[in-house]
Amino acid sequence: MLEHIPMKDVVCLRRGELAFDPRTQTLQPLPLELMKIRGKGAGWECVYFLSREKSCSVYDHRPLECRSLFCADTDAIHKAMAEPTLSREDIVENGSGLWSCIEEHESSFSMTQALHLAKTERDSANAICSELDGLIRREIHFRRVLAEKVGAVDEDLWAYFGRPLWLALLPLNPEFSSYDQV
Structure with missing residues (x-):
């Protein structure tokens, strides 16, 4: 995939992040991280999908998921979902400065912790709790x-x-969109 797709067009869905599972038709936490082509804007329409032409601009070099997708018969995509996925460990050299930053980000801004706080807050019907708010704001600062x-x-x-x-948590609460302005 990365021979033809630049890194700016790839997104890492982190372990624990909610993702739609077509096998169950539900949002499920990812058991492993997953590298995929990013969507356009805030949506998931592929950046390489040409809407007017109803075609793909990287068709000859599309990744396994795209080659397997056939809406009338989902068996192939379900089989592809069982294949090992590309992860950041496959891309970034362990021990490099970038890898150290990734490790710091993972330990400081755990997706699992954020999801736990978001679900706890949802169950208690409170506004975004101060602990989660602090976590999100610190991560925004780290990223900036x-x-x-x-x-x-x-x-x-x-x-x-x-x-x-905040963007990964948006499916749980539309109020997280307010962090887009922070």
Whole structure:
């Protein structure tokens, strides 16, 4: 996939992040991280899908998931979902400065912790709790500082750090969209 797809067009869905599972037709926490082609804007329509032409601009080099997808018969995509997935460990050299940043991000801004706080808050019907708010704001700061230091925008780093917590939590509560303005 990465021979023909630039990293800026890849996003890491982190372990624990909610993702739609077509086998159960539900949102499920990912058991492992998953690298995939990013969507357009806030949606999941592939950045390579040409809407007017109803075609793919990287068709000859599309990844396994795309080659397996046939809406009339989902057996192939379900089989592809059982195959080992590409992860950040396959892309970033262990022990590198970038790998150290990824490890720091994972330990400081755990998707599992964020989901737990978001679900606890949802069950108690409170507004976004202060602990979760602090976690999200610290992660936004981490991402901004890092992006500034490397001369990038946050979206360019999604392949390495996943989507911001607030965006990954958005399916649980539309109020998380307010962090887009922070």
